[in-house]
Amino acid sequence: MKLMSTYGSPIPLRDAKEKRRRVDGEVKTFKYTETFENHYRYRHAVDDHNNLRHSDISLEETWVTHRWENRAFAFILAITEVNAYLAMRYFVWRCGDKVPMTFLEFRRQLAKALIENEHMRAEEEDTSPRRSKRSNATTIHELLSAPTHARFYDGSKWNLGAKSPYQKYTCKTPGCKKFIRTYCSCSVGCWMCYGCYGNHRSAVATDGNVQ
Structure with a gap:
């Protein structure tokens, strides 16, 4: 009122x-x-819209849910579906010689288009090489020191069985014989000296686009 x-x-x-x-x-x-x-x-517009929204294979009826947020989401999806159909019927089929399809047929074609979405498929194909580059780019590289009495890293935790609190180990970089107790944060437990760490960062920056 x-x-x-x-x-x-x-x-x-x-x-x-x-x-x-x-x-x-x-x-x-x-x-x-x-x-x-x-x-x-x-005044009939709302009734016509609701009649379409609750017609056969209605999303709100086939999607059985008891969570209010899912119900609200289903309601919004159903309204959008009907709006798309009414827009197609008014702006597309009305202006041409095509015979307007039923709402049931529209729902079937829409469901098939969502399942076989060519845009999503193209996006998945494009992201496969970028994903690896992005993962390299977001990896944190920092030269860290092992905790005291560290012997090795078993994949989940450090083994602290060394007799000396600051036990040193040979750098794992091929050709390097320096004794150190440092490693890069991208590969915990793989001993790496300061000089080899600089070369490691430069190589990653070139291959992984890390600045």
């Missing part, structure tokens, strides 16, 4: 149909003002 009391003008529309009412035995003709004329002219 707030909408109807603040919307439109008190002037009757020119194209409004004349109404007839009998008052005191005399027939009176008049036209509704803009607010009420539009109300009676378009």
Whole structure:
């Protein structure tokens, strides 16, 4: 009622149909003002929309859920589906010689298009090489020192069985014989000296686009 009391003008529309009412035995003709004329002219729109939304293989009925957020999401999807169908029927099929398809057929084609989405397939094909490069780019590279009494890293934790608290080990880089207790954070437990760490960072920056 707030909408109807603040919307439109008190002037009757020119194209409004004349109404007839009998008052005191005399027939009176008049036209509704803009607010009420539009109300009676378009009040069926919501009912028509709901009839389509709840027709066969309705998303809201086939998607059995008890969570309110899923129900709200199903409601939004169903409204979007009907809006797309009505837009196609009004702007596409109405302007051409094509026979408008039923809403059931539209739903079938829409479901098939979503399952066999060529845009998603193309995106998956494009992301396979980029994903590896992105993973390299986001890997943290930092030269760290092993904890005291560290012997080796078993994949989940350090083995702290060394007798010396600052036991040193040979750098794992081929050709390097330096004794150190440092490693790169990208490969915990793989001993690496400061000089080899610089070469390692440069190689990753070249191959993985790391700045």
